[in-house]
Amino acid sequence: MIVGKGNCLNIDIKVIPKSSRDLIEVCDDFIRVKITAPPVDGKANKAIIKLFSERLCVSKKSVSIIRGELSHQKTISIEGITRDEFLKRIS
Numbered sequence: 001m002i003v004g005k006g007n008c009l010n011i012d013i014k015v016i017p018k019s020s021r022d023l024i025e026v027c028d029d030f031i032r033v034k035i036t037a038p039p040v041d042g043k044a045n046k047a048i049i050k051l052f053s054e055r056l057c058v059s060k061k062s063v064s065i066i067r068g069e070l071s072h073q074k075t076i077s078i079e080g081i082t083r084d085e086f087l088k089r090i091s
Contacts, residue, residue, distance in 0.1 A: 008078070017039040
């Protein structure tokens with residue numbers, strides 16, 4: 001689910017670590033994020049932040065994990081982008 005207020009989005013994602021490639025997929029009711037990093041010592045979380053930052057052309061400081069740091073289900077916050085911009089850049 002994507003919830004936005006102005007230029008800030010909160011996005012629920014499902015993370016699949018140790019994947020063959022880094023990828024963001026928009027599904028019907030959630031966002032699936034595949035990353036090559038393992039879920040050890042915060043490596044997967046850092047990879048998620050880097051992937052969203054690069055894909056959306058925002059700074060790493062604009063992307064943060066606000067819930068689920070130790071879970072496959074996470075909520076991330078992205079500042080400086082609207083819902084429409086997010087969907088356009090991800091597609």
